[in-house]
Amino acid sequence: MTFDVINEETAIDVRGVGKSFSNGDQSTLVLRGVDFSVRRGEVMFIVGPSGCGKTTLLSILCGTLRADHGEVHALGMPLHAIPQPEVTQFRSKNVGFIFQQFNLLPTLTAAENVAVPLLIQGVPLAEAVKRASRMLASVGISEKSGERPNRLSGGQQQRVAIARALVHEPPIVVCDEPTSALDSASGHQIMKLLSEVARDASRSVIVVSHDPRIYGYADRIAEMEDGRILRVGESRHHVLN
Amino acid sequence: MYEIGLRMLFGERAKYAMLVSGVCFATILMTQGLALFFGILGFSYATATNIRAPIWVVDPMVQQVGDNQPLRDTDVDRVRSVPGVAWAAPLFVGGAQAKLLGGGATQPVTLIGLDTSTLAGAPTRIIKGDILDLRTGQGVIVDARFIEMMQQTRGERLAVGDVFEMNDRRAQIVGIASVAQGMGGATYVFTTFDRAKDYVPSQRKMMTHVLVAASEGVAVPPVLAAIKAQTGLQALTEAQFKRMSANWMLRNSPIPYVVGLIVGIGFVIGLGVSGQTFYTFVLENSRHLGALKAMGASDLKITLMIVTQAAIVGFVGFGIGVGVMSLFFSILPEGRAPLILLWQIPLIVFAAITLICMAAAVVSVWRVSKIEPAIVFRG
Numbered sequence: 001m002t003f004d005v006i007n008e009e010t011a012i013d014v015r016g017v018g019k020s021f022s023n024g025d026q027s028t029l030v031l032r033g034v035d036f037s038v039r040r041g042e043v044m045f046i047v048g049p050s051g052c053g054k055t056t057l058l059s060i061l062c063g064t065l066r067a068d069h070g071e072v073h074a075l076g077m078p079l080h081a082i083p084q085p086e087v088t089q090f091r092s093k094n095v096g097f098i099f100q101q102f103n104l105l106p107t108l109t110a111a112e113n114v115a116v117p118l119l120i121q122g123v124p125l126a127e128a129v130k131r132a133s134r135m136l137a138s139v140g141i142s143e144k145s146g147e148r149p150n151r152l153s154g155g156q157q158q159r160v161a162i163a164r165a166l167v168h169e170p171p172i173v174v175c176d177e178p179t180s181a182l183d184s185a186s187g188h189q190i191m192k193l194l195s196e197v198a199r200d201a202s203r204s205v206i207v208v209s210h211d212p213r214i215y216g217y218a219d220r221i222a223e224m225e226d227g228r229i230l231r232v233g234e235s236r237h238h239v240l241n
Numbered sequence: 242m243y244e245i246g247l248r249m250l251f252g253e254r255a256k257y258a259m260l261v262s263g264v265c266f267a268t269i270l271m272t273q274g275l276a277l278f279f280g281i282l283g284f285s286y287a288t289a290t291n292i293r294a295p296i297w298v299v300d301p302m303v304q305q306v307g308d309n310q311p312l313r314d315t316d317v318d319r320v321r322s323v324p325g326v327a328w329a330a331p332l333f334v335g336g337a338q339a340k341l342l343g344g345g346a347t348q349p350v351t352l353i354g355l356d357t358s359t360l361a362g363a364p365t366r367i368i369k370g371d372i373l374d375l376r377t378g379q380g381v382i383v384d385a386r387f388i389e390m391m392q393q394t395r396g397e398r399l400a401v402g403d404v405f406e407m408n409d410r411r412a413q414i415v416g417i418a419s420v421a422q423g424m425g426g427a428t429y430v431f432t433t434f435d436r437a438k439d440y441v442p443s444q445r446k447m448m449t450h451v452l453v454a455a456s457e458g459v460a461v462p463p464v465l466a467a468i469k470a471q472t473g474l475q476a477l478t479e480a481q482f483k484r485m486s487a488n489w490m491l492r493n494s495p496i497p498y499v500v501g502l503i504v505g506i507g508f509v510i511g512l513g514v515s516g517q518t519f520y521t522f523v524l525e526n527s528r529h530l531g532a533l534k535a536m537g538a539s540d541l542k543i544t545l546m547i548v549t550q551a552a553i554v555g556f557v558g559f560g561i562g563v564g565v566m567s568l569f570f571s572i573l574p575e576g577r578a579p580l581i582l583l584w585q586i587p588l589i590v591f592a593a594i595t596l597i598c599m600a601a602a603v604v605s606v607w608r609v610s611k612i613e614p615a616i617v618f619r620g
């Protein structure tokens with residue numbers, strides 16, 4: 001039993017989380033008792049070999065997936081215990097998402113895509129698009145706001161995705177392999193942008209990656225292997241190793 | 242949120258067009274099937290439409306408008322003596338053979354003999370001539386179709402004043418009426434009750450119907466009952482007569498099967514093609530719907546979005562389909578095709594389309610409810 005106090009500094013706290021997936025009669029244990037926490041204001045990386053459970057852990061700590069057992073507290077909310085509709089509402093208010101495949105809606109313009117989290121919260125279209133346009137300006141592609149995603153490069157699409165993740169000013173931003181669909185130069189630009197615009201004293205940014213070239217953007221790094229956190233350390237150690 | 246659904250739907254033009262055209266096609270098929278249904282029923286009781294009478298008295302065995310069972314000549318007086326009857330007039334309806342003078346093929350006609358003194362039940366839409374000329378010499382009134390039919394036999398186009406024969410007796414056209422077309426292609430020839438005898442092979446009893454009106458201010462049902470009680474005959478309002486006839490057709494003709502097939506195919510196409518296309522449309526968007534779920538869109542909002550999409554597809558497809566059909570019906574020559582676009586038909590079709598769209602939406606919503614928001618993290 002650990003005695004980590006959930007205090008002002010802790011945004012997300014994961015205790016003893018286990019998760020397995022069953023495929024037919026075969027069941028794979030993916031997370032084997034994970035203890036883990038993320039502080040406010042930090043950029044936290046979760047790294048490790050492919051298939052070790054990073055995405056699964058990320059899904060559980062932001063509430064898109066339920067753990068089989070263990071506890072998940074996010075911003076003081078017991079995500080493991082509250083009913084699904086409340087978890088959904090929690091995500092709409094508190095979580096910004098950046099996906100590996102960008103996941104922009106192809107029939108919406110860049111500005112409309114950025115407006116989606118606001119529309120989900122019930123903000124009227126005109127106001128949502130106005131705020132979205134401001135957000136697009138702050139990621140440096142305001143001139144693309146009327147374009148559809150298929151007219152944008154991968155780097156530009158990921159900028160739109162970053163704007164979408166931040167437009168509703170969520171205290172938690174989760175990113176799954178944000179650079180893996182990009183070339184190395186765009187990847188660095190995206191990480192640079194992300195650490196500039198997303199970093200905020202009250203916001204936690206959690207990045208899943210297995211791309212060592214971007215580990216330098218982390219404040220702390222959690223190393224995973226085979227469904228467990230091996231260790232959590234300051235990023236400097238990694239860069240040096 | 243629903244704006245996102247609209248963008249999803251309208252954003253992919255080709256798919257949207259496919260969805261709408263499926264519904265449109267189903268609308269057209271069902272509308273045309275139902276119009277055919279009512280059209281054929283209308284044809285089957287055309288005689289009761291063309292002869293205007295509030296109450297029809299017929300032989301008790303008669304089950305449909307086309308069944309012309311002879312009555313006794315005295316029956317008209319017996320009906321007249323029933324309290325509440327304002328007037329009663331004899332009517333002859335029967336088949337005759339028309340042919341041009343000097344030979345040629347004969348054409349079957351429905352011969353109508355109207356009460357000689359009152360002309361009760363006479364057609365109301367006379368295109369040419371005067372109904373009163375029926376009383377002169379050999380005068381008959383024919384319908385517009387009759388002119389066409391006779392032209393087919395020898396290429397001559399008859400006009401008012403021309404003469405033809407029935408049962409070797411001359412008949413002179415004194416007018417042309419516009420009437421509803423009957424089953425089997427026979428056209429209508431109107432004459433007087435007295436002269437009708439000449440135009441058909443001799444038969445003992447001529448009267449087939451008694452046309453009746455109830456006195457003003459008298460309720461109709463008791464009059465019907467009184468006629469029945471006093472004469473033993475069947476007395477029906479025009480609507481009852483038609484309904485009885487329609488019911489007989491439904492029981493005894495292949496129409497329900499033919500029409501049922503058309504309407505059924507329309508419904509199945511609607512459900513199968515449109516429903517299936519819509520479901521596929523939603524499935525193809527499941528990744529995006531998953532992303533929306535992950536970002537916190539509730540199941541209710543997603544459901545409303547999908548229902549809105551289905552409703553729009555339904556409305557637009559139905560609207561275009563009904564529009565196309567109204568246009569089609571407006572250019573059809575009046576009364577020639579057994580198609581009647583009753584105002585009820587679009588309502589029935591609308592209900593069917595609504596059913597189809599809601600079924601598609603429900604299945605799609607159910608499928609989307611199975612999407613885990615976590616799938617958005619999967620490659």
Ligand SMILES: Nc1ncnc2c1ncn2[C@@H]1O[C@H](COP(=O)(O)OP(=O)(O)O)[C@@H](O)[C@H]1O
Nearest residue numbers: 021022023030049050051052053054055056057
């Ligand atoms: N929905 C699922 N159903 C079955 N197996 C899954 C599912 N999601 C993940 N897995 C399995 O769990 C393991 C960990 O997956 P994941 O968390 O995506 O790893 P990582 O992100 O570190 O590559 C993998 O073996 C993967 O195949």
Ligand SMILES: [Mg+2]
Nearest residue numbers: 054055056176
């Ligand atoms: Mg992963």
